[in-house]
Amino acid sequence: MGAKVLLIDDETEFLEAMADRLTIRGMTVSTAESVYDALQQVETKIFDAVVMDFMMPDMDGISALKALKKIKPELHVFLLTGYATVEKREEAIQCGADALFDKPANIDLLTKIIQRVYS
Amino acid sequence: MSYDTDTVGIAGLRFFGKMSASISHEIKNVLAIINENAGLLKDYTLMAEKGLDLNPHQVCAKAEKIMAQVARADEIMKKMNVLAHSIDEDRQQTNLDVIIKLMIALSDRTAAMKTIKLELSATSESVSIITAPFFLENLISLCLDFILNMADEGSVLQLGCEKTKKGALIRFTQPGKLPDEQSAGFSDDTVTAMMAALQAELFMDPALGEIIITLPKEI
Numbered sequence: 001m002g003a004k005v006l007l008i009d010d011e012t013e014f015l016e017a018m019a020d021r022l023t024i025r026g027m028t029v030s031t032a033e034s035v036y037d038a039l040q041q042v043e044t045k046i047f048d049a050v051v052m053d054f055m056m057p058d059m060d061g062i063s064a065l066k067a068l069k070k071i072k073p074e075l076h077v078f079l080l081t082g083y084a085t086v087e088k089r090e091e092a093i094q095c096g097a098d099a100l101f102d103k104p105a106n107i108d109l110l111t112k113i114i115q116r117v118y119s
Numbered sequence: 120m121s122y123d124t125d126t127v128g129i130a131g132l133r134f135f136g137k138m139s140a141s142i143s144h145e146i147k148n149v150l151a152i153i154n155e156n157a158g159l160l161k162d163y164t165l166m167a168e169k170g171l172d173l174n175p176h177q178v179c180a181k182a183e184k185i186m187a188q189v190a191r192a193d194e195i196m197k198k199m200n201v202l203a204h205s206i207d208e209d210r211q212q213t214n215l216d217v218i219i220k221l222m223i224a225l226s227d228r229t230a231a232m233k234t235i236k237l238e239l240s241a242t243s244e245s246v247s248i249i250t251a252p253f254f255l256e257n258l259i260s261l262c263l264d265f266i267l268n269m270a271d272e273g274s275v276l277q278l279g280c281e282k283t284k285k286g287a288l289i290r291f292t293q294p295g296k297l298p299d300e301q302s303a304g305f306s307d308d309t310v311t312a313m314m315a316a317l318q319a320e321l322f323m324d325p326a327l328g329e330i331i332i333t334l335p336k337e338i
Contacts, residue, residue, distance in 0.1 A: 010231075011148055011151070011152060013152045013156075013184060013187075013188070014148065014151055014152045014155060017152060017155035017156045017158070017159055017181075017184070018155050020159055020162075021155060021158055021159055021162060024159075024162050024166070055144070055232075057231045057232045057233075057234060058234055080151075082143075082144050082147035082148065082151075083140075083143070083144065083147070103147055103148070103150075103151045104150055104151040104154035104155070105151075107155075107158055
């Protein structure tokens with residue numbers, strides 16, 4: 001059994017394709033199209049890692065990160081971002097993000113890092 | 120026409136920068152979807168090389184998704200092109216209906232980030248006037264920013280244009296009230312300069328949650 005990953009993005013097409021690719025790489029993937037949905041899933045299910053778009057419509061990235069960490073402080077959170085300033089990146093790391101990846105992300109690098117924290 | 124060219128110029132640059140940033144974000148999202156679907160096609164090919172069956176329907180579906188995203192990107196770039204060309208002439212014959220649809224499309228993501236939906240009002244009509252389209256787009260954007268900051272989450276904000284005796288009007292309607300205090304502070308130097316450039320007048324009805332911009336037939 002591979003890592004249990006929650007993938008959060010408001011673009012359905014992106015979620016589907018990314019979930020398929022992570023599944024092919026041995027992970028068990030759940031998806032959420034809103035932070036609200038993601039928070040509910042994190043409260044009720046067990047995940048090894050969360051991969052989240054830094055710019056979600058219903059909550060800004062830093063607030064979403066804090067909310068996820070408040071529910072499960074030990075959760076590994078990886079952020080995907082189109083454009084993030086150096087300040088925002090630093091703030092995200094200070095708030096507990098494991099790493100930020102530029103979109104489109106390198107799936108093999110992302111997989112490697114998720115597997116490292118999982119093992 | 121007499122107006123503060125410095126204020127209008129700086130506001131124009133800010134507006135164009137903001138729109139460019141929003142468009143580039145949208146394009147990034149499209150590229151990410153294309154990248155993941157193209158990546159999936161590569162994954163399938165690698166799996167087929169290892170002896171797993173390649174499902175033609177699955178491959179076709181992913182190719183269609185890529186094509187749909189290319190079409191989406193094309194639409195986004197067409198809007199960017201219209202926006203960029205709206206500064207070509209100081210004043211030109213302008214269809215307000217087209218400008219409003221463009222601004223709805225360009226502001227849609229910003230509104231969605233606040234869980235607000237933008238839509239063209241059902242009563243909106245085709246109105247053509249001679250105006251400065253870039254300044255008008257900028258003024259509409261300022262009005263949208265103002266209302267989006269105050270509108271309730273999940274609400275629908277309608278925009279529409281109507282013919283008047285003197286020219287035309289653009290109406291922004293949202294279901295809630297606009298707070299009186301903040302409404303009074305809306306007409307700052309930038310809005311004032313932009314209205315002067317357009318020879319426009321702005322009316323606000325906080326109780327009805329409406330902002331109305333009146334525009335002359337010709338500037």
